[in-house]
Amino acid sequence: MIEVRNLTKHYGDKHAVNDISFTVEDGEILGFLGPNGAGKSTTMNMLTGYISSTSGQALINGVDILEDPIKAKSFIGYLPELPPLYLDMTVKGYLNYIYDLKKCKLPRRAHLREVMDLTQITEVQGRLIKNLSKGYKQRVGLAQALIGNPPVLILDEPTVGMDPRQIQEILMLIKKLGKNHSVILSSHILSEIQATCDRIIIINHGVVAAHDTTDNLAKNVSTDHRIIARIEGPRQEIVKALRNIAGIRYCRADMEREPGVFEYELEAAPGYDIRRALFDIVCENHWYLLSLGSAEMTLEDVFLKITMGEGIVLDSAQTAKGGKA
Amino acid sequence: MGAIYRRELGAYFTSSIAYIFLAAFWMLSGWFFFAGSLSQGTTDMSYMFQSMFSILVFLIPILTMRLFSEEKKQKTEQGLLTAPVSLGEIVFGKYFSALTLYTIGILMPFVYGLILSAFGQVEWGILFANFLALFLLGTAFIAVGTLISALTENQVAAAVLGIAALLVIQMIDSLVSYINITWLADAVKSLSFWTRYYAVTCGLFNVSTVIFYLSAAFIFNYLTIRVFERRRWS
Numbered sequence: 001m002i003e004v005r006n007l008t009k010h011y012g013d014k015h016a017v018n019d020i021s022f023t024v025e026d027g028e029i030l031g032f033l034g035p036n037g038a039g040k041s042t043t044m045n046m047l048t049g050y051i052s053s054t055s056g057q058a059l060i061n062g063v064d065i066l067e068d069p070i071k072a073k074s075f076i077g078y079l080p081e082l083p084p085l086y087l088d089m090t091v092k093g094y095l096n097y098i099y100d101l102k103k104c105k106l107p108r109r110a111h112l113r114e115v116m117d118l119t120q121i122t123e124v125q126g127r128l129i130k131n132l133s134k135g136y137k138q139r140v141g142l143a144q145a146l147i148g149n150p151p152v153l154i155l156d157e158p159t160v161g162m163d164p165r166q167i168q169e170i171l172m173l174i175k176k177l178g179k180n181h182s183v184i185l186s187s188h189i190l191s192e193i194q195a196t197c198d199r200i201i202i203i204n205h206g207v208v209a210a211h212d213t214t215d216n217l218a219k220n221v222s223t224d225h226r227i228i229a230r231i232e233g234p235r236q237e238i239v240k241a242l243r244n245i246a247g248i249r250y251c252r253a254d255m256e257r258e259p260g261v262f263e264y265e266l267e268a269a270p271g272y273d274i275r276r277a278l279f280d281i282v283c284e285n286h287w288y289l290l291s292l293g294s295a296e297m298t299l300e301d302v303f304l305k306i307t308m309g310e311g312i313v314l315d316s317a318q319t320a321k322g323g324k325a
Numbered sequence: 326m327g328a329i330y331r332r333e334l335g336a337y338f339t340s341s342i343a344y345i346f347l348a349a350f351w352m353l354s355g356w357f358f359f360a361g362s363l364s365q366g367t368t369d370m371s372y373m374f375q376s377m378f379s380i381l382v383f384l385i386p387i388l389t390m391r392l393f394s395e396e397k398k399q400k401t402e403q404g405l406l407t408a409p410v411s412l413g414e415i416v417f418g419k420y421f422s423a424l425t426l427y428t429i430g431i432l433m434p435f436v437y438g439l440i441l442s443a444f445g446q447v448e449w450g451i452l453f454a455n456f457l458a459l460f461l462l463g464t465a466f467i468a469v470g471t472l473i474s475a476l477t478e479n480q481v482a483a484a485v486l487g488i489a490a491l492l493v494i495q496m497i498d499s500l501v502s503y504i505n506i507t508w509l510a511d512a513v514k515s516l517s518f519w520t521r522y523y524a525v526t527c528g529l530f531n532v533s534t535v536i537f538y539l540s541a542a543f544i545f546n547y548l549t550i551r552v553f554e555r556r557r558w559s
Binding site for chain 2: 045048049050051052070071073074076078080082083084085086087088089093098100101102103144
Protein backbone atom coordinates (compact mmCIF):
# COMPACT_ATOMS: atom_id res chain seq x y z
CA MET A 1 0.00 0.00 0.00
CA ILE A 2 1.23 3.46 -0.89
CA GLU A 3 0.13 6.62 0.85
CA VAL A 4 1.24 9.98 -0.46
CA ARG A 5 0.41 13.11 1.48
CA ASN A 6 0.98 16.60 0.12
CA LEU A 7 4.21 15.61 -1.54
CA THR A 8 6.12 18.62 -2.86
CA LYS A 9 9.46 19.07 -4.54
CA HIS A 10 11.06 22.40 -5.32
CA TYR A 11 14.25 22.94 -7.24
CA GLY A 12 15.07 26.47 -6.22
CA ASP A 13 12.07 28.49 -7.36
CA LYS A 14 10.85 25.81 -9.71
CA HIS A 15 8.04 23.64 -8.42
CA ALA A 16 8.63 20.25 -9.99
CA VAL A 17 5.86 18.63 -7.97
CA ASN A 18 3.37 20.57 -5.92
CA ASP A 19 1.20 19.16 -3.17
CA ILE A 20 0.31 15.75 -4.58
CA SER A 21 -1.76 13.36 -2.47
CA PHE A 22 -3.13 9.92 -3.25
CA THR A 23 -3.22 6.37 -2.00
CA VAL A 24 -2.84 3.06 -3.76
CA GLU A 25 -4.43 0.08 -2.03
CA ASP A 26 -3.15 -3.46 -2.25
CA GLY A 27 -4.36 -5.10 -5.41
CA GLU A 28 -4.82 -1.83 -7.23
CA ILE A 29 -3.13 -0.35 -10.27
CA LEU A 30 -2.83 3.40 -10.41
CA GLY A 31 -2.01 5.05 -13.71
CA PHE A 32 0.20 8.09 -13.77
CA LEU A 33 -0.50 10.12 -16.83
CA GLY A 34 0.98 13.35 -18.00
CA PRO A 35 2.99 14.98 -20.72
CA ASN A 36 6.76 14.73 -20.57
CA GLY A 37 8.18 16.91 -17.84
CA ALA A 38 4.93 17.05 -15.88
CA GLY A 39 6.45 15.61 -12.73
CA LYS A 40 5.68 11.90 -13.07
CA SER A 41 9.25 10.73 -12.72
CA THR A 42 10.02 13.23 -9.99
CA THR A 43 7.09 11.90 -7.98
CA MET A 44 8.22 8.33 -8.50
CA ASN A 45 11.78 9.22 -7.55
CA MET A 46 10.49 10.65 -4.29
CA LEU A 47 8.39 7.56 -3.58
CA THR A 48 11.38 5.31 -4.07
CA GLY A 49 13.76 7.38 -1.99
CA TYR A 50 16.03 8.37 -4.85
CA ILE A 51 15.47 12.03 -4.12
CA SER A 52 14.00 13.63 -1.04
CA SER A 53 10.81 15.64 -0.95
CA THR A 54 10.78 19.31 0.01
CA SER A 55 7.71 18.68 2.13
CA GLY A 56 4.99 16.11 2.52
CA GLN A 57 5.15 12.43 3.22
CA ALA A 58 5.32 9.15 1.35
CA LEU A 59 4.47 5.95 3.20
CA ILE A 60 5.21 2.54 1.74
CA ASN A 61 3.31 -0.14 3.65
CA GLY A 62 3.09 2.37 6.46
CA VAL A 63 6.84 3.08 6.52
CA ASP A 64 8.00 6.63 5.82
CA ILE A 65 10.53 6.57 2.99
CA LEU A 66 12.60 9.31 4.60
CA GLU A 67 12.45 8.01 8.16
CA ASP A 68 13.32 4.38 7.53
CA PRO A 69 14.50 4.33 3.92
CA ILE A 70 16.04 0.86 3.94
CA LYS A 71 12.91 -0.81 5.26
CA ALA A 72 10.63 1.18 2.95
CA LYS A 73 12.84 0.45 -0.06
CA SER A 74 12.71 -3.27 0.70
CA PHE A 75 8.96 -3.15 -0.05
CA ILE A 76 9.46 -1.53 -3.45
CA GLY A 77 10.27 -2.92 -6.85
CA TYR A 78 11.24 0.03 -8.99
CA LEU A 79 11.74 0.29 -12.71
CA PRO A 80 13.10 3.78 -13.38
CA GLU A 81 12.63 5.60 -16.66
CA LEU A 82 16.05 4.35 -17.72
CA PRO A 83 16.44 0.80 -16.42
CA PRO A 84 19.55 0.58 -14.22
CA LEU A 85 21.33 -2.12 -16.20
CA TYR A 86 25.01 -2.97 -16.12
CA LEU A 87 25.71 -3.43 -19.79
CA ASP A 88 28.77 -5.62 -19.32
CA MET A 89 26.91 -8.28 -17.35
CA THR A 90 24.87 -11.18 -18.60
CA VAL A 91 21.15 -11.13 -17.86
CA LYS A 92 21.50 -13.97 -15.41
CA GLY A 93 24.57 -12.51 -13.75
CA TYR A 94 22.80 -9.20 -13.37
CA LEU A 95 19.67 -10.72 -11.84
CA ASN A 96 21.82 -12.72 -9.45
CA TYR A 97 23.50 -9.49 -8.43
CA ILE A 98 20.13 -7.81 -7.84
CA TYR A 99 19.05 -10.84 -5.82
CA ASP A 100 22.07 -10.37 -3.57
CA LEU A 101 21.71 -6.60 -3.49
CA LYS A 102 18.13 -6.87 -2.27
CA LYS A 103 19.20 -9.50 0.28
CA CYS A 104 16.45 -11.72 -1.07
CA LYS A 105 15.51 -14.72 1.02
CA LEU A 106 13.46 -16.67 -1.54
CA PRO A 107 15.01 -19.83 -2.99
CA ARG A 108 17.47 -18.38 -5.48
CA ARG A 109 17.24 -20.63 -8.52
CA ALA A 110 13.50 -21.14 -8.42
CA HIS A 111 12.81 -17.47 -7.86
CA LEU A 112 15.11 -16.27 -10.63
CA ARG A 113 13.62 -18.79 -13.01
CA GLU A 114 10.12 -17.67 -12.11
CA VAL A 115 10.95 -13.98 -12.67
CA MET A 116 12.66 -14.71 -15.98
CA ASP A 117 9.69 -16.77 -17.12
CA LEU A 118 7.23 -14.06 -16.18
CA THR A 119 9.12 -11.41 -18.10
CA GLN A 120 10.00 -13.83 -20.89
CA ILE A 121 13.74 -13.34 -20.85
CA THR A 122 14.68 -16.94 -20.13
CA GLU A 123 16.00 -17.42 -23.64
CA VAL A 124 18.39 -14.46 -23.39
CA GLN A 125 19.66 -15.17 -19.88
CA GLY A 126 23.18 -15.97 -21.06
CA ARG A 127 23.58 -12.89 -23.24
CA LEU A 128 25.34 -9.66 -22.36
CA ILE A 129 22.84 -6.93 -21.61
CA LYS A 130 24.53 -4.51 -24.02
CA ASN A 131 23.69 -6.83 -26.91
CA LEU A 132 19.97 -6.91 -26.18
CA SER A 133 17.33 -4.91 -28.01
CA LYS A 134 15.61 -2.07 -26.25
CA GLY A 135 12.49 -4.11 -25.59
CA TYR A 136 14.50 -6.88 -23.99
CA LYS A 137 16.47 -4.41 -21.90
CA GLN A 138 13.20 -2.99 -20.68
CA ARG A 139 12.04 -6.46 -19.71
CA VAL A 140 15.27 -7.16 -17.85
CA GLY A 141 14.58 -3.88 -16.05
CA LEU A 142 11.13 -5.14 -15.13
CA ALA A 143 12.56 -8.48 -14.00
CA GLN A 144 14.96 -6.59 -11.77
CA ALA A 145 12.02 -4.81 -10.13
CA LEU A 146 10.19 -8.10 -9.54
CA ILE A 147 13.06 -9.80 -7.76
CA GLY A 148 12.29 -10.34 -4.11
CA ASN A 149 8.58 -10.20 -4.90
CA PRO A 150 8.08 -6.74 -3.35
CA PRO A 151 4.47 -5.82 -2.49
CA VAL A 152 4.77 -2.41 -4.15
CA LEU A 153 5.72 -1.97 -7.79
CA ILE A 154 6.58 1.42 -9.25
CA LEU A 155 7.04 1.26 -12.98
CA ASP A 156 8.11 4.32 -14.93
CA GLU A 157 7.10 3.85 -18.55
CA PRO A 158 7.65 0.10 -18.63
CA THR A 159 6.64 -0.37 -22.26
CA VAL A 160 9.05 2.08 -23.87
CA GLY A 161 10.84 0.57 -26.83
CA MET A 162 8.66 -2.50 -27.18
CA ASP A 163 6.70 -3.61 -30.19
CA PRO A 164 2.88 -3.76 -29.96
CA ARG A 165 2.76 -7.46 -29.18
CA GLN A 166 5.34 -7.13 -26.41
CA ILE A 167 3.44 -4.16 -25.01
CA GLN A 168 0.30 -6.28 -24.82
CA GLU A 169 2.16 -9.05 -23.02
CA ILE A 170 3.79 -6.74 -20.53
CA LEU A 171 0.53 -4.96 -19.80
CA MET A 172 -1.16 -8.31 -19.25
CA LEU A 173 1.62 -9.22 -16.86
CA ILE A 174 1.28 -5.94 -15.00
CA LYS A 175 -2.45 -6.45 -14.76
CA LYS A 176 -1.88 -9.89 -13.33
CA LEU A 177 0.68 -8.55 -10.86
CA GLY A 178 -1.79 -5.82 -9.90
CA LYS A 179 -4.10 -8.39 -8.34
CA ASN A 180 -1.82 -8.84 -5.34
CA HIS A 181 0.52 -5.86 -5.52
CA SER A 182 0.11 -2.12 -5.25
CA VAL A 183 1.21 -0.86 -8.62
CA ILE A 184 1.93 2.61 -9.93
CA LEU A 185 2.35 2.68 -13.67
CA SER A 186 3.34 5.79 -15.54
CA SER A 187 2.98 6.38 -19.21
CA HIS A 188 2.15 9.05 -21.68
CA ILE A 189 0.33 6.54 -23.85
CA LEU A 190 -3.33 6.64 -22.92
CA SER A 191 -4.53 3.38 -24.34
CA GLU A 192 -2.02 1.51 -22.18
CA ILE A 193 -3.20 3.20 -19.04
CA GLN A 194 -6.84 2.84 -19.97
CA ALA A 195 -6.46 -0.86 -20.57
CA THR A 196 -4.49 -1.56 -17.42
CA CYS A 197 -5.32 0.79 -14.60
CA ASP A 198 -8.17 0.94 -12.15
CA ARG A 199 -7.61 4.57 -11.38
CA ILE A 200 -5.84 7.38 -13.12
CA ILE A 201 -4.07 10.46 -11.95
CA ILE A 202 -3.32 13.05 -14.57
CA ILE A 203 -0.39 15.23 -13.63
CA ASN A 204 0.32 18.47 -15.37
CA HIS A 205 2.84 21.14 -14.38
CA GLY A 206 3.53 19.27 -11.16
CA VAL A 207 -0.04 19.25 -9.85
CA VAL A 208 -2.86 16.72 -9.99
CA ALA A 209 -5.06 17.85 -12.87
CA ALA A 210 -7.52 14.98 -12.54
CA HIS A 211 -7.86 11.97 -10.31
CA ASP A 212 -10.60 9.42 -10.86
CA THR A 213 -11.41 5.91 -11.94
CA THR A 214 -10.71 5.22 -15.56
CA ASP A 215 -14.41 4.89 -16.47
CA ASN A 216 -15.46 8.04 -14.66
CA LEU A 217 -12.78 10.09 -16.31
CA ALA A 218 -14.01 9.16 -19.73
CA LYS A 219 -17.66 9.53 -18.72
CA ASN A 220 -17.43 12.86 -16.97
CA VAL A 221 -16.30 14.80 -19.95
CA SER A 222 -18.44 13.11 -22.56
CA THR A 223 -21.77 14.42 -21.31
CA ASP A 224 -22.13 16.39 -24.51
CA HIS A 225 -23.94 14.55 -27.23
CA ARG A 226 -21.68 14.37 -30.21
CA ILE A 227 -22.44 12.73 -33.51
CA ILE A 228 -20.44 11.97 -36.58
CA ALA A 229 -22.56 11.60 -39.73
CA ARG A 230 -21.44 10.73 -43.21
CA ILE A 231 -23.77 12.28 -45.80
CA GLU A 232 -23.69 12.35 -49.56
CA GLY A 233 -24.76 15.67 -51.04
CA PRO A 234 -23.76 19.32 -51.49
CA ARG A 235 -21.64 20.36 -48.56
CA GLN A 236 -22.69 23.98 -48.09
CA GLU A 237 -26.38 23.20 -48.19
CA ILE A 238 -26.07 20.30 -45.82
CA VAL A 239 -24.23 22.35 -43.22
CA LYS A 240 -26.82 25.09 -43.54
CA ALA A 241 -29.70 22.66 -43.12
CA LEU A 242 -28.12 20.84 -40.21
CA ARG A 243 -27.56 24.08 -38.36
CA ASN A 244 -31.31 24.56 -38.28
CA ILE A 245 -31.99 21.44 -36.23
CA ALA A 246 -33.43 22.30 -32.84
CA GLY A 247 -30.89 22.04 -30.04
CA ILE A 248 -27.84 21.95 -32.22
CA ARG A 249 -24.85 23.69 -30.85
CA TYR A 250 -22.24 23.19 -33.40
CA CYS A 251 -21.90 21.68 -36.83
CA ARG A 252 -19.04 21.51 -39.22
CA ALA A 253 -18.05 19.55 -42.26
CA ASP A 254 -14.98 17.44 -41.81
CA MET A 255 -13.02 15.87 -44.60
CA GLU A 256 -14.25 14.32 -47.81
CA ARG A 257 -14.31 10.59 -47.17
CA GLU A 258 -15.58 9.42 -50.54
CA PRO A 259 -16.17 11.46 -53.71
CA GLY A 260 -19.01 13.83 -52.84
CA VAL A 261 -19.35 12.42 -49.37
CA PHE A 262 -18.37 14.44 -46.36
CA GLU A 263 -18.21 13.68 -42.71
CA TYR A 264 -20.07 16.09 -40.46
CA GLU A 265 -19.41 16.63 -36.81
CA LEU A 266 -22.44 17.67 -34.80
CA GLU A 267 -22.82 18.60 -31.20
CA ALA A 268 -26.21 18.95 -29.50
CA ALA A 269 -27.09 20.70 -26.30
CA PRO A 270 -27.61 18.38 -23.33
CA GLY A 271 -31.03 16.74 -23.37
CA TYR A 272 -31.47 16.92 -27.14
CA ASP A 273 -31.38 13.88 -29.31
CA ILE A 274 -30.91 15.14 -32.86
CA ARG A 275 -30.57 11.80 -34.65
CA ARG A 276 -34.21 11.61 -35.87
CA ALA A 277 -34.28 15.23 -36.98
CA LEU A 278 -31.07 14.63 -38.84
CA PHE A 279 -32.53 11.64 -40.64
CA ASP A 280 -35.64 13.60 -41.65
CA ILE A 281 -33.65 16.47 -43.08
CA VAL A 282 -31.51 14.15 -45.13
CA CYS A 283 -34.61 12.39 -46.50
CA GLU A 284 -36.45 15.60 -47.34
CA ASN A 285 -33.54 16.85 -49.39
CA HIS A 286 -32.94 13.50 -51.10
CA TRP A 287 -29.43 13.24 -49.77
CA TYR A 288 -28.07 9.95 -48.56
CA LEU A 289 -27.09 9.16 -45.02
CA LEU A 290 -24.24 6.66 -45.33
CA SER A 291 -23.29 6.30 -41.69
CA LEU A 292 -24.17 7.68 -38.34
CA GLY A 293 -22.17 7.24 -35.17
CA SER A 294 -21.81 8.86 -31.81
CA ALA A 295 -18.43 10.38 -31.08
CA GLU A 296 -17.75 9.42 -27.50
CA MET A 297 -15.13 11.61 -25.99
CA THR A 298 -12.14 9.37 -25.55
CA LEU A 299 -9.60 9.51 -22.79
CA GLU A 300 -7.35 11.01 -25.38
CA ASP A 301 -9.63 14.03 -25.64
CA VAL A 302 -9.88 14.28 -21.89
CA PHE A 303 -6.16 14.19 -21.55
CA LEU A 304 -5.56 16.73 -24.28
CA LYS A 305 -8.16 19.09 -22.91
CA ILE A 306 -6.77 18.87 -19.42
CA THR A 307 -3.14 19.21 -20.37
CA MET A 308 -3.67 21.85 -23.02
CA GLY A 309 -5.35 23.96 -20.37
CA GLU A 310 -8.74 24.14 -22.00
CA GLY A 311 -10.22 24.62 -18.60
CA ILE A 312 -12.16 21.41 -18.17
CA VAL A 313 -12.31 20.85 -14.44
CA LEU A 314 -13.69 17.52 -13.45
CA ASP A 315 -16.04 17.24 -10.53
CA SER A 316 -13.86 14.57 -9.09
CA ALA A 317 -10.76 16.70 -9.46
CA GLN A 318 -12.49 19.43 -7.54
CA THR A 319 -13.43 17.09 -4.77
CA ALA A 320 -9.91 15.73 -4.69
CA LYS A 321 -8.61 19.27 -4.24
CA GLY A 322 -11.31 20.06 -1.70
CA GLY A 323 -10.36 16.95 0.21
CA LYS A 324 -6.80 18.11 0.48
CA ALA A 325 -7.52 21.62 1.70
CA MET B 326 27.66 -4.80 0.77
CA GLY B 327 28.80 -8.22 -0.43
CA ALA B 328 26.79 -7.97 -3.65
CA ILE B 329 28.22 -4.57 -4.55
CA TYR B 330 31.73 -5.68 -3.64
CA ARG B 331 31.55 -8.80 -5.81
CA ARG B 332 29.98 -7.02 -8.77
CA GLU B 333 32.56 -4.26 -8.63
CA LEU B 334 35.45 -6.68 -8.45
CA GLY B 335 34.02 -8.55 -11.44
CA ALA B 336 33.62 -5.29 -13.33
CA TYR B 337 37.32 -4.51 -12.79
CA PHE B 338 38.18 -7.59 -14.77
CA THR B 339 35.51 -7.30 -17.48
CA SER B 340 36.41 -3.66 -18.06
CA SER B 341 40.09 -4.68 -18.22
CA ILE B 342 41.07 -1.94 -15.76
CA ALA B 343 42.30 -4.69 -13.44
CA TYR B 344 44.77 -5.92 -16.05
CA ILE B 345 45.93 -2.44 -16.96
CA PHE B 346 46.41 -1.49 -13.34
CA LEU B 347 48.25 -4.67 -12.38
CA ALA B 348 50.42 -4.63 -15.50
CA ALA B 349 51.43 -1.00 -15.04
CA PHE B 350 51.98 -1.44 -11.33
CA TRP B 351 54.10 -4.56 -11.68
CA MET B 352 56.07 -3.18 -14.59
CA LEU B 353 56.98 0.04 -12.79
CA SER B 354 57.69 -1.60 -9.46
CA GLY B 355 59.69 -4.25 -11.31
CA TRP B 356 61.80 -1.57 -12.93
CA PHE B 357 62.55 0.15 -9.62
CA PHE B 358 63.25 -3.22 -8.06
CA PHE B 359 65.75 -3.94 -10.80
CA ALA B 360 67.34 -0.49 -10.70
CA GLY B 361 67.44 -0.16 -6.90
CA SER B 362 68.11 -3.68 -5.72
CA LEU B 363 69.11 -6.21 -8.37
CA SER B 364 71.53 -4.10 -10.37
CA GLN B 365 73.01 -2.62 -7.17
CA GLY B 366 73.59 -6.06 -5.73
CA THR B 367 71.72 -5.32 -2.50
CA THR B 368 68.75 -6.91 -0.71
CA ASP B 369 67.66 -3.48 0.51
CA MET B 370 64.39 -2.65 -1.26
CA SER B 371 63.81 0.80 0.24
CA TYR B 372 64.51 2.51 -3.10
CA MET B 373 61.72 0.58 -4.72
CA PHE B 374 59.31 1.22 -1.88
CA GLN B 375 60.11 4.93 -1.87
CA SER B 376 59.46 5.12 -5.60
CA MET B 377 56.10 3.41 -5.15
CA PHE B 378 54.66 6.54 -3.54
CA SER B 379 54.91 8.57 -6.74
CA ILE B 380 53.72 5.66 -8.86
CA LEU B 381 50.61 5.32 -6.75
CA VAL B 382 49.79 8.99 -7.19
CA PHE B 383 49.23 8.18 -10.86
CA LEU B 384 47.93 4.62 -10.68
CA ILE B 385 45.37 4.76 -7.88
CA PRO B 386 43.14 7.28 -9.67
CA ILE B 387 43.04 4.81 -12.59
CA LEU B 388 41.79 2.22 -10.15
CA THR B 389 39.11 4.41 -8.61
CA MET B 390 38.02 6.56 -11.56
CA ARG B 391 35.02 4.52 -12.64
CA LEU B 392 33.73 3.45 -9.22
CA PHE B 393 30.93 6.02 -9.08
CA SER B 394 31.33 8.08 -12.24
CA GLU B 395 30.37 5.12 -14.40
CA GLU B 396 27.27 4.42 -12.32
CA LYS B 397 26.15 7.96 -12.81
CA LYS B 398 26.85 7.95 -16.52
CA GLN B 399 25.09 4.65 -17.19
CA LYS B 400 22.19 5.71 -14.92
CA THR B 401 22.66 2.60 -12.81
CA GLU B 402 23.16 4.80 -9.79
CA GLN B 403 19.39 5.07 -9.48
CA GLY B 404 19.07 1.33 -9.03
CA LEU B 405 21.74 1.36 -6.37
CA LEU B 406 20.29 4.27 -4.45
CA THR B 407 16.74 2.87 -4.48
CA ALA B 408 17.86 -0.60 -3.36
CA PRO B 409 17.36 -1.52 0.29
CA VAL B 410 21.00 -0.88 1.22
CA SER B 411 22.59 1.95 3.16
CA LEU B 412 24.90 4.52 1.60
CA GLY B 413 27.67 3.15 3.80
CA GLU B 414 27.26 -0.29 2.27
CA ILE B 415 27.38 1.16 -1.22
CA VAL B 416 30.49 3.28 -0.62
CA PHE B 417 32.40 0.64 1.32
CA GLY B 418 31.40 -2.16 -1.06
CA LYS B 419 33.03 -0.25 -3.87
CA TYR B 420 35.92 0.96 -1.75
CA PHE B 421 36.86 -2.54 -0.62
CA SER B 422 36.71 -3.90 -4.15
CA ALA B 423 39.34 -1.33 -5.20
CA LEU B 424 41.34 -2.08 -2.07
CA THR B 425 41.27 -5.80 -2.85
CA LEU B 426 42.64 -5.31 -6.33
CA TYR B 427 45.25 -2.94 -4.96
CA THR B 428 46.29 -5.50 -2.36
CA ILE B 429 46.79 -8.10 -5.08
CA GLY B 430 49.09 -5.60 -6.76
CA ILE B 431 51.22 -4.85 -3.73
CA LEU B 432 51.81 -8.52 -2.96
CA MET B 433 54.41 -8.41 -5.72
CA PRO B 434 57.29 -7.20 -3.45
CA PHE B 435 57.13 -10.58 -1.72
CA VAL B 436 57.99 -12.14 -5.08
CA TYR B 437 60.90 -9.73 -5.33
CA GLY B 438 61.91 -10.83 -1.84
CA LEU B 439 61.94 -14.45 -3.00
CA ILE B 440 64.11 -13.51 -5.97
CA LEU B 441 66.56 -11.69 -3.71
CA SER B 442 66.67 -14.55 -1.24
CA ALA B 443 68.48 -16.54 -3.92
CA PHE B 444 71.36 -14.06 -3.72
CA GLY B 445 71.47 -13.07 -0.10
CA GLN B 446 69.79 -12.58 3.24
CA VAL B 447 66.39 -10.88 2.97
CA GLU B 448 65.00 -8.98 5.99
CA TRP B 449 61.46 -10.34 5.83
CA GLY B 450 60.31 -8.29 8.82
CA ILE B 451 61.28 -5.03 7.13
CA LEU B 452 59.74 -6.20 3.89
CA PHE B 453 56.50 -6.95 5.68
CA ALA B 454 56.50 -3.56 7.45
CA ASN B 455 56.99 -1.88 4.08
CA PHE B 456 54.16 -3.91 2.61
CA LEU B 457 51.95 -2.83 5.48
CA ALA B 458 52.88 0.82 4.95
CA LEU B 459 52.10 0.48 1.27
CA PHE B 460 48.75 -1.07 2.15
CA LEU B 461 47.92 1.71 4.61
CA LEU B 462 48.91 4.39 2.12
CA GLY B 463 46.58 2.68 -0.34
CA THR B 464 43.64 2.73 2.06
CA ALA B 465 43.94 6.52 2.23
CA PHE B 466 44.69 7.13 -1.46
CA ILE B 467 41.84 4.91 -2.63
CA ALA B 468 39.42 6.74 -0.34
CA VAL B 469 40.50 10.03 -1.96
CA GLY B 470 40.00 8.55 -5.44
CA THR B 471 36.59 7.15 -4.49
CA LEU B 472 35.43 10.55 -3.28
CA ILE B 473 36.53 12.21 -6.51
CA SER B 474 34.82 9.55 -8.59
CA ALA B 475 31.58 10.36 -6.79
CA LEU B 476 31.87 14.00 -7.80
CA THR B 477 31.87 13.57 -11.56
CA GLU B 478 30.21 11.41 -14.19
CA ASN B 479 33.23 11.40 -16.46
CA GLN B 480 35.87 8.74 -15.87
CA VAL B 481 38.65 10.77 -17.43
CA ALA B 482 37.79 13.79 -15.31
CA ALA B 483 37.76 11.55 -12.24
CA ALA B 484 41.21 10.22 -13.12
CA VAL B 485 42.72 13.65 -13.81
CA LEU B 486 41.20 15.23 -10.72
CA GLY B 487 42.31 12.24 -8.67
CA ILE B 488 45.90 12.58 -9.86
CA ALA B 489 45.79 16.31 -9.13
CA ALA B 490 44.45 15.70 -5.63
CA LEU B 491 47.07 13.09 -4.84
CA LEU B 492 49.81 15.36 -6.24
CA VAL B 493 48.70 18.06 -3.84
CA ILE B 494 48.89 15.53 -1.01
CA GLN B 495 52.35 14.54 -2.18
CA MET B 496 53.47 18.17 -2.24
CA ILE B 497 52.43 18.91 1.33
CA ASP B 498 56.08 18.69 2.42
CA SER B 499 57.38 21.16 -0.11
CA LEU B 500 54.50 23.43 0.83
CA VAL B 501 55.65 23.45 4.44
CA SER B 502 58.96 25.12 3.51
CA TYR B 503 57.03 28.18 2.32
CA ILE B 504 55.15 28.63 5.61
CA ASN B 505 56.89 31.00 8.03
CA ILE B 506 54.57 30.56 10.99
CA THR B 507 56.06 27.73 13.01
CA TRP B 508 52.93 26.26 14.51
CA LEU B 509 51.13 26.31 11.18
CA ALA B 510 54.08 24.70 9.45
CA ASP B 511 54.11 22.00 12.11
CA ALA B 512 50.39 21.43 11.74
CA VAL B 513 50.62 21.08 7.97
CA LYS B 514 53.68 18.89 8.25
CA SER B 515 51.83 16.52 10.56
CA LEU B 516 49.37 15.95 7.70
CA SER B 517 52.12 14.79 5.39
CA PHE B 518 51.44 11.40 3.83
CA TRP B 519 55.00 11.18 2.58
CA THR B 520 56.87 11.78 5.87
CA ARG B 521 55.17 8.89 7.59
CA TYR B 522 55.56 6.59 4.62
CA TYR B 523 59.21 7.52 4.19
CA ALA B 524 59.86 6.81 7.87
CA VAL B 525 58.63 3.24 7.40
CA THR B 526 60.87 2.65 4.40
CA CYS B 527 63.74 3.73 6.66
CA GLY B 528 62.67 1.18 9.24
CA LEU B 529 60.53 3.30 11.58
CA PHE B 530 57.06 1.83 11.99
CA ASN B 531 54.75 2.93 14.77
CA VAL B 532 51.08 2.84 15.68
CA SER B 533 50.46 6.50 14.87
CA THR B 534 51.22 5.70 11.23
CA VAL B 535 48.48 3.10 11.23
CA ILE B 536 46.03 5.45 12.89
CA PHE B 537 46.94 8.31 10.56
CA TYR B 538 46.26 6.46 7.32
CA LEU B 539 43.18 4.66 8.55
CA SER B 540 41.71 7.94 9.81
CA ALA B 541 42.36 9.55 6.44
CA ALA B 542 40.64 6.59 4.73
CA PHE B 543 37.70 6.89 7.08
CA ILE B 544 37.34 10.65 6.62
CA PHE B 545 37.38 10.50 2.82
CA ASN B 546 34.91 7.62 2.71
CA TYR B 547 32.68 9.51 5.09
CA LEU B 548 32.83 12.52 2.77
CA THR B 549 31.79 10.28 -0.13
CA ILE B 550 28.74 9.17 1.83
CA ARG B 551 27.97 12.82 2.55
CA VAL B 552 28.15 13.63 -1.16
CA PHE B 553 25.32 11.17 -1.85
CA GLU B 554 23.34 12.30 1.15
CA ARG B 555 23.60 15.89 0.04
CA ARG B 556 22.63 15.08 -3.52
CA ARG B 557 19.50 13.33 -2.32
CA TRP B 558 18.47 16.33 -0.26
CA SER B 559 19.29 18.99 -2.81
